[in-house]
Amino acid sequence: MFLKVNRSEFLKNLRIVEKAIGENKIRPILSCVYVRTEGNKLLFCGTNLELTIKTKMEGEVFEEGRIVFQPQLIDEYIKEISDEFVTLKTDGDILVIETEDSSSEFAIMDVEEYPTISETNIDESEKCxxxxxxxxxxxxxxxxxxxxxxxxxxxxxxxxxxxxxxxxxxxxxxxxxxxxxxxxxxxxxxxxxxxxxxxxxxxxxxxxxxxxxxxxxxxxxxxxxxxxxxxxxxxxxxxxxFPNYEGILSGSLYNKTMITTNDDILKILKRVLIFVKNNVESKNGAVFKFLNNRMIINGVNDIAKINEDSEINFSGEDLKISLNVKFLLEFLQNLEKDDIITLEFKESNSSVRLTSKNNEDYIYVVMPLALKDI
Structure with missing residues (x-):
C-alpha cells in the first residue's frame, strides 16, 4: 500500500471507526482498525463482531493494499502533525507515515486474521x-x-x-x-x-x-x-x-395527581439528592408525603437530613410513598424548565407516571421503593 491523504480527514475517519472497538486481550485483532483501498478511496472499518462501523474518504492511491493496525498511537501522532497531507506506505509488517520533515514507523497486524469485511448494498425495500x-x-x-x-x-x-x-x-x-x-x-x-x-x-x-x-x-x-x-x-x-411495555403503560388506574412546573420540582429534588445519594439503606431514596396540597420530602444519610415542605397542586387522597430521587431527576432533566409536569399516583406500592404538557407522547413510569419511616 502507498497513498497520500489529507491529515485531518484521515484522523476524523479513524476516530469514527474507533468507536466500535476497545481493548480485546483474547483477540487482539479486534482492537485494531482495518483500512483498504477502493479505487481512489480508503475504506475504514472497526468491529467488535457485535458492532461494526465503516466509513470512506478520498485519497491519492499510488499502490493498492490493505492494512490492520492499533489506532491509539497513530491517532496521537497524526493529531500533533501540522502538515495538510501525509503519505502512508507499507514495508513488510511496518506502516511508514511520512510528512515533509518527519518519518515514523508502526507495527501492523496480519490482515488475514481480521474478520471478513463485505459490502452491504442495502436494497431500497430494506429501508425502514x-x-x-x-x-x-x-x-x-x-x-x-x-x-x-x-x-x-x-x-x-x-x-x-x-x-x-x-x-x-x-x-x-x-x-x-x-x-x-x-x-x-x-x-x-x-x-x-x-x-x-x-x-x-x-x-x-x-x-x-x-x-x-x-x-x-x-x-x-x-x-x-x-x-x-x-x-x-x-x-x-x-x-x-422485550418486556410488555404496553401492559405497563396501561395497567395502572391512577387516582391521585400532582401538577407542577419542572423548574420548581427540579430545584427541590436536586437539593434532596445531595442528602440521599449516599444513603446506605436506600441509595437515592426519599420519602414523599402529599397532604393538604403540600408536598413534604424527607431525606437522610449517616450525618445529615433534609426536610422540604412546599405548596403544590395535588388532587386525591393523602399519600405517603418512597421514590428514587435520581430516577426522577434523570427524566425531568430532559424537559424544558418551564414545562408543566404531571405526576400520577395510586398507592404507596404502585408505580408513578410522569408526563409533560409540552410533549404528551413522552412518558416515564417509575416503581416506588420500600417505604421506611425517616
Missing amino acids: LSIKENELLNIFGKVKFSAAASADNLSINCIRIDMSDKVARFISTDTYRLTYLMKEVESDSKLSVSVPLNTVDAITKLLKNDSEEIINISKRDNKIYFTLGEVEIISRIIELA
Missing part, C-alpha cells in the same frame, strides 16, 4: 425509517438513560424500536422504571427491534446536535443498519423478548 441526525440524537438522549446498563440482562440492555402505521415508538427499561417516546414518521414500514445499548452509545457519539443530515435505518435478517453519508453502522439485534 429516514430521520434527521439531530432528531435521532434527541430521541436516544431522552430514552437511553433508563435502559439496563449491564449486559447481564441482555433483553433490556437496549432501546426497543417499534414502528407501524407511521408511528415510531422508542422504549427502554431496567425493570425499575420505563421510558416511552412516540414520534410520528412518514414511513409505512413495520419494524420491531431491540438495539443494543452500546450501539446506541456509539451512534450518539457520532451525531451532531445542529445537523439535519438524514440517517437511513434499515434491517436485514438479525442486523440493523444506520447509514449517514459515508458512515455505516451495523449492529446485531437483541433477539430476546
Whole structure:
C-alpha cells in the first residue's frame, strides 16, 4: 500500500471507526482498525463482531493494499502533525507515515486474521425509517438513560424500536422504571427491534446536535443498519423478548395527581439528592408525603437530613410513598424548565407516571421503593 491523504480527514475517519472497538486481550485483532483501498478511496472499518462501523474518504492511491493496525498511537501522532497531507506506505509488517520533515514507523497486524469485511448494498425495500441526525440524537438522549446498563440482562440492555402505521415508538427499561417516546414518521414500514445499548452509545457519539443530515435505518435478517453519508453502522439485534411495555403503560388506574412546573420540582429534588445519594439503606431514596396540597420530602444519610415542605397542586387522597430521587431527576432533566409536569399516583406500592404538557407522547413510569419511616 502507498497513498497520500489529507491529515485531518484521515484522523476524523479513524476516530469514527474507533468507536466500535476497545481493548480485546483474547483477540487482539479486534482492537485494531482495518483500512483498504477502493479505487481512489480508503475504506475504514472497526468491529467488535457485535458492532461494526465503516466509513470512506478520498485519497491519492499510488499502490493498492490493505492494512490492520492499533489506532491509539497513530491517532496521537497524526493529531500533533501540522502538515495538510501525509503519505502512508507499507514495508513488510511496518506502516511508514511520512510528512515533509518527519518519518515514523508502526507495527501492523496480519490482515488475514481480521474478520471478513463485505459490502452491504442495502436494497431500497430494506429501508425502514429516514430521520434527521439531530432528531435521532434527541430521541436516544431522552430514552437511553433508563435502559439496563449491564449486559447481564441482555433483553433490556437496549432501546426497543417499534414502528407501524407511521408511528415510531422508542422504549427502554431496567425493570425499575420505563421510558416511552412516540414520534410520528412518514414511513409505512413495520419494524420491531431491540438495539443494543452500546450501539446506541456509539451512534450518539457520532451525531451532531445542529445537523439535519438524514440517517437511513434499515434491517436485514438479525442486523440493523444506520447509514449517514459515508458512515455505516451495523449492529446485531437483541433477539430476546422485550418486556410488555404496553401492559405497563396501561395497567395502572391512577387516582391521585400532582401538577407542577419542572423548574420548581427540579430545584427541590436536586437539593434532596445531595442528602440521599449516599444513603446506605436506600441509595437515592426519599420519602414523599402529599397532604393538604403540600408536598413534604424527607431525606437522610449517616450525618445529615433534609426536610422540604412546599405548596403544590395535588388532587386525591393523602399519600405517603418512597421514590428514587435520581430516577426522577434523570427524566425531568430532559424537559424544558418551564414545562408543566404531571405526576400520577395510586398507592404507596404502585408505580408513578410522569408526563409533560409540552410533549404528551413522552412518558416515564417509575416503581416506588420500600417505604421506611425517616
